[in-house]
Amino acid sequence: GEDVEQSLFLSVREGDSSVINCTYTDSSSTYLYWYKQEPGAGLQLLTYIFSNMDMKQDQRLTVLLNKKDKHLSLRIADTQTGDSAIYFCAESIAAASKLTFGTGTRLQVTL
Amino acid sequence: GAVVSQHPSRVICKSGTSVKIECRSLDFQATTMFWYRQFPKQSLMLMATSNEGSKATYEQGVEKDKFLINHASLTLSTLTVTSAHPEDSSFYICSARDGLAGEQETQYFGPGTRLLVL
Numbered sequence: 001g002e003d004v005e006q007s008l009f010l011s012v013r014e015g016d017s018s019v020i021n022c023t024y025t026d027s028s029s030t031y032l033y034w035y036k037q038e039p040g041a042g043l044q045l046l047t048y049i050f051s052n053m054d055m056k057q058d059q060r061l062t063v064l065l066n067k068k069d070k071h072l073s074l075r076i077a078d079t080q081t082g083d084s085a086i087y088f089c090a091e092s093i094a095a096a097s098k099l100t101f102g103t104g105t106r107l108q109v110t111l
Numbered sequence: 112g113a114v115v116s117q118h119p120s121r122v123i124c125k126s127g128t129s130v131k132i133e134c135r136s137l138d139f140q141a142t143t144m145f146w147y148r149q150f151p152k153q154s155l156m157l158m159a160t161s162n163e164g165s166k167a168t169y170e171q172g173v174e175k176d177k178f179l180i181n182h183a184s185l186t187l188s189t190l191t192v193t194s195a196h197p198e199d200s201s202f203y204i205c206s207a208r209d210g211l212a213g214e215q216e217t218q219y220f221g222p223g224t225r226l227l228v229l
Contacts, residue, residue, distance in 0.1 A: 035220075042117075042204055042222040043155075088154065098145060099206075099218065101154045 004091060004102035011108045018076040020105045022089035025070060029091040032065060033099065034074045037086045046074070046087075076107075084109045113139050115207045117221035124195055125229055132190045132224045134205030140185035141207035145218060146178075149202040161188045195228045202226075 003025040012018045024032070030051050035043040049056045049063045049072075056063045062075040072089055086106050090099040114137040124130050134144055143162050147155040159180050161167045167180040179191040188207075192199055202225050206218035 040223075040225070043206075043220040045219070098157050098160055099155075100157075103154050 004089060004100055006087075006089060006102040006105045008103065009106050009108070011110060012079050013110050014079060014081055016079055018074075018079045018083070018107055018109075020074045020076075020087050020089075020107065022072040022074075022102050023070055024072065024089075024091050024100075024102075026091060026093070026100070027070070028093050029070075030094060031092045032063075032072050033090040033092075034061075034063065034072075035088045035090060035101075037088065037104070039085075043088065079107075079109050081109045081111070083107060113137075113207075113209055113219040115141075115205065115219045115221040117203075117205055117224050119224060120222065121225040121227075123227045123229065126196055127194055129191055129193045130195055130226060132192075132203055132205075132226075134188045134190070134207065134221050136186045136207040136209075136219070139207075139209040139219075141188070141209065142185065143208040144182055144188040145206045145208075146180060146188075146190050147204045147206070149204060149223075151202075155204060158190075192226065195226070197228045200226055200228045 005023050033048040034046045037043050047058050060077045064073045086104045088104045089102040092099050116135045118133045146158045149155045157170050158173045159167045159169045161180050161182040163182045163185050169175045182188040202223050204223040206220045208218050
């Protein structure tokens with residue numbers, strides 16, 4: 001079955017860049033997503049990328065996809081304290097299909 | 112963006128009782144809704160996929176008689192946890208897919224419902 005892995009924790013200083021990594025095993029993954037979850041809240045879609053793309057940039061967010069290695073990363077430029085949250089990557093084989101979530105990475109931003 | 116609501120946001124119930132959680136798409140028609148469960152400090156696990164007007168499709172290991180799902184309209188799906196037990200305590204999150212948004216649409220998540228069974 002599908003397996004999506006992330007490192008559990010990342011700590012960065014305010015103003016620095018954060019890079020959150022994700023690896024997946026399903027080669028048929030077509031859509032790859034990044035979600036943000038603040039404490040006690042639901043999920044907020046940050047961005048997504050199609051498997052035929054290598055990179056997508058959206059303001060402070062940059063997504064890199066290495067399809068050969070099945071590796072996805074999210075870079076947050078100029079990280080702010082408001083970025084502190086848990087970040088989940090997720091994959092699906094189609095837009096209408098179920099999502100398989102990674103284990104989540106807790107990002108802590110320090111002053 | 113599209114808005115999905117859940118009600119209640121949190122509920123405490125006694126063991127053995129049933130609890131109903133509602134998931135509504137507020138400004139779009141959701142042909143498909145998904146129900147996820149998230150245990151503390153863990154990831155989201157899909158429980159079932161709910162299509163309007165048809166029976167839900169449950170993931171392996173999820174008891175369909177315990178977690179009753181009804182998707183009676185294009186804007187509402189309900190999850191009923193029957194005869195709840197303390198091990199059912201969790202964060203339940205729904206998501207909804209906009210049926211008219213085309214190929215590039217994604218799922219919009221509700222804010223979640225925290226269930227505590229005493």
